Amino acid sequence: MVLCPVIGKLLHKRVVLASASPRRQEILSNAGLRFEVVPSKFKEKLDKASFATPYGYAMETAKQKALEVASRMHQKDLRTPDMVIGADTIVTVGGLILEKPVDKQDAYRMLSRLSGKEHSVFTGVAIVHCSSKDRQLHTRVSEFYEETTVKFSELSEELLWEYIHSGEPMDKAGGYGIQALGGMLVESVHGDFLNVVGFPLNHFCKQLVELYYPPRPEDLRQPVQHDSIPAVDTFEDLSDVDGGGSEPAQRETGSCDEKAEAGVAGQATAEAECHRTRATLPPFPTRLLELLDGFKLSKALLTACKLKVFDWLKDEAPQKAADIASKVDASACGMERLLDVCAAMGLLEKTEQGYSNTETANLYLASDSEYSLHGFMLQNNDIIWNLFTHLEFAIREGRNQHHRVLGKKVDDLFQDAYYRSPETQLRFMQAMHGVAKLTARQVATAFDLSRFSSACDVGGCTGALARELAREYPGLQVTVFDLPDVVELAVHFQPAGPQAAQIHFAAGDFFRDPLPSAELYVLCRILHDWSDDKVHKLLSKVAESCKPGAGLLLVETLLDEKKREAQGSLIQSLNMLVQTEGRERSRGEYQCLLELHGFHQVQVVHLEGVLDAMLATRVAP
Numbered sequence: 169m170v171l172c173p174v175i176g177k178l179l180h181k182r183v184v185l186a187s188a189s190p191r192r193q194e195i196l197s198n199a200g201l202r203f204e205v206v207p208s209k210f211k212e213k214l215d216k217a218s219f220a221t222p223y224g225y226a227m228e229t230a231k232q233k234a235l236e237v238a239s240r241m242h243q244k245d246l247r248t249p250d251m252v253i254g255a256d257t258i259v260t261v262g263g264l265i266l267e268k269p270v271d272k273q274d275a276y277r278m279l280s281r282l283s284g285k286e287h288s289v290f291t292g293v294a295i296v297h298c299s300s301k302d303r304q305l306h307t308r309v310s311e312f313y314e315e316t317t318v319k320f321s322e323l324s325e326e327l328l329w330e331y332i333h334s335g336e337p338m339d340k341a342g343g344y345g346i347q348a349l350g351g352m353l354v355e356s357v358h359g360d361f362l363n364v365v366g367f368p369l370n371h372f373c374k375q376l377v378e379l380y381y382p383p384r385p386e387d388l389r390q391p392v393q394h395d396s397i398p399a400v401d402t403f404e405d406l407s408d409v410d411g412g413g414s415e416p417a418q419r420e421t422g423s424c425d426e427k428a429e430a431g432v433a434g435q436a437t438a439e440a441e442c443h444r445t446r447a448t449l450p451p452f453p454t455r456l457l458e459l460l461d462g463f464k465l466s467k468a469l470l471t472a473c474k475l476k477v478f479d480w481l482k483d484e485a486p487q488k489a490a491d492i493a494s495k496v497d498a499s500a501c502g503m504e505r506l507l508d509v510c511a512a513m514g515l516l517e518k519t520e521q522g523y524s525n526t527e528t529a530n531l532y533l534a535s536d537s538e539y540s541l542h543g544f545m546l547q548n549n550d551i552i553w554n555l556f557t558h559l560e561f562a563i564r565e566g567r568n569q570h571h572r573v574l575g576k577k578v579d580d581l582f583q584d585a586y587y588r589s590p591e592t593q594l595r596f597m598q599a600m601h602g603v604a605k606l607t608a609r610q611v612a613t614a615f616d617l618s619r620f621s622s623a624c625d626v627g628g629c630t631g632a633l634a635r636e637l638a639r640e641y642p643g644l645q646v647t648v649f650d651l652p653d654v655v656e657l658a659v660h661f662q663p664a665g666p667q668a669a670q671i672h673f674a675a676g677d678f679f680r681d682p683l684p685s686a687e688l689y690v691l692c693r694i695l696h697d698w699s700d701d702k703v704h705k706l707l708s709k710v711a712e713s714c715k716p717g718a719g720l721l722l723v724e725t726l727l728d729e730k731k732r733e734a735q736g737s738l739i740q741s742l743n744m745l746v747q748t749e750g751r752e753r754s755r756g757e758y759q760c761l762l763e764l765h766g767f768h769q770v771q772v773v774h775l776e777g778v779l780d781a782m783l784a785t786r787v788a789p
């Protein structure tokens with residue numbers, strides 16, 4: 169792309185930099201941009217796991233920073249800026265995203281991870297174009313990212329600590345500043361240096377060129393060159409075609425527009441063509457295409473788990489694709505492609521020596537690790553994937569699709585589908601165990617439950633949550649109540665330990681049999697499996713078993729009231745349609761259900777990930 173002078177185009181606009189970073193301010197003012205600084209109040213806490221790529225996360229954070237400032241400024245003084253610029257810089261190494269360290273130890277962890285290795289620095293940038301109509305704020309966003317690779321030397325402990333004690337790492341992604349003392353650590357840089365410092369100025373200017381000098385029709389007839397710059401939204405009000413002033417002079421400069429030579433008439437034609445071009449060139453649907461590829465990425469992850477790729481690579485020296493292929497009876501060419509995708513997804517690390525697990529893979533994907541989600545992955549691969557292939561039928565019929573997958577009627581969801589054989593039951597329990605272990609600690613500590621001396625985890629499966637409750641409250645006796653077949657297998661999941669004496673298993677069907685008595689009842693991801701009728705039935709049984717003052721701890725994924733925002737919960741609700749008789753519900757819906765059954769004083773705590781915990785107290789009928 170030919171770079172044209174674009175910064176001047178912004179001179180008469182109200183430009184705002186939504187960033188507190190002094191480096192970004194310096195880079196942009198050195199480039200001659202005039203702008204105000206309004207640091208964003210957006211909390212950088214997006215769920216990284218919900219992004220297919222690290223740069224997707226950085227771009228979204230940049231966008232949210234800029235949008236927060238745009239809407240705050242609009243609300244506050246109704247002097248809407250013309251443009252708000254947001255940016256977010258992250259460092260990625262071995263599939264991990266590093267942001268600013270929270271303390272010196274954190275800086276030490278980050279820098280030792282980077283020592284002697286190559287890492288990537290991504291800066292996501294969002295340019296938010298604002299306008300105001302009828303006092304309403306309208307925004308259009310162009311976004312892009314830049315990647316630079318940086319190689320660090322091996323760093324001695326002494327140097328690491330000396331650098332950390334200088335204080336420089338604390339406000340910088342990855343814990344270093346390449347522009348200052350941190351420059352000592354760097355062996356080589358590949359790509360835009362300023363991108364590492366915090367703002368990819370060159371790419372920003374190219375982006376502005378795309379906006380202010382849209383391609384002419386004859387340019388479009390040339391074969392399209394796809395480079396790393398995604399096409400962007402174009403805006404009627406951006407090119408200043410009616411603005412007189414500097415526009416013709418700008419167009420005459422450089423090789424941007426030979427048409428200026430054709431005089432005023434030629435200019436009018438060029439402008440008309442520009443308008444046509446803008447009308448025929450929609451923004452490139454990057455996000456849409458990423459969504460489309462989502463299922464392929466999921467299937468690659470599930471297949472790698474099924475083939476136990478992460479088990480073969482755990483605690484081993486790097487291995488070649490052919491070695492892994494021979495161990496799992498697969499083709500070398502197929503395995504290489506699978507491993508490359510896993511590396512691109514941040515699950516494996518690929519070097520000259522071969523492939524090795526990232527920390528994420530060691531922690532969650534190897535089948536024998538403490539927090540393994542391997543069972544959950546297999547459940548998704550072997551059961552849920554098949555159910556989702558019938559999504560169209562699920563939508564048409566409004567019910568789950570086990571009958572289609574199994575080729576027979578399913579009357580009892582658990583007995584006929586999930587527990588239809590010892591093998592499917594064990595896989596289901598392993599899946600639930602993995603998920604429960606991941607969230608049990610947060611659930612157990614969401615509220616102060618120390619006033620209860622006994623608890624009953626209704627449908628508590630392997631007792632993973634019971635164990636955390638027992639650990640957190642040494643005075644608490646916990647009964648796990650579940651179907652007899654489940655209770656029989658659950659013992660295999662219970663490690664020995666001091667909590668064992670606090671945990672008891674009781675067999676029964678919570679729709680038919682009396683519930684064990686307790687001061688606190690726990691329903692963790694149970695109600696979402698069932699229809700409203702069955703939810704009422706279960707809640708009234710729990711209510712009958714409770715004395716006034718007893719507690720009910722409910723853990724579910726809450727939908728936002730308008731069902732618009734919480735993508736993770738909305739997809740869970742679709743998942744419930746395909747798999748169960750139930751659905752996810754909103755906080756308001758649960759509150760109504762609870763109050764109807766005599767549970768009041770409902771408190772809600774949002775947990776990390778998609779879960780929410782609610783604690784309610786039974787009042788006298």
Ligand SMILES: Cc1cn([C@@H]2O[C@H](COP(=O)(O)OP(=O)(O)OP(=O)(O)O)[C@@H](O)[C@H]2O)c(=O)[nH]c1=O
Binds near residue numbers: 187364
């Ligand atoms: C790798 C590297 C990063 N940084 C700084 O790290 C911060 C990233 O954090 P952020 O969240 O993107 O920005 P911020 O500082 O919190 O500001 P804001 O945009 O308001 O969120 C920015 O400052 C960057 O310059 C350097 O100064 N030098 C380097 O070599």
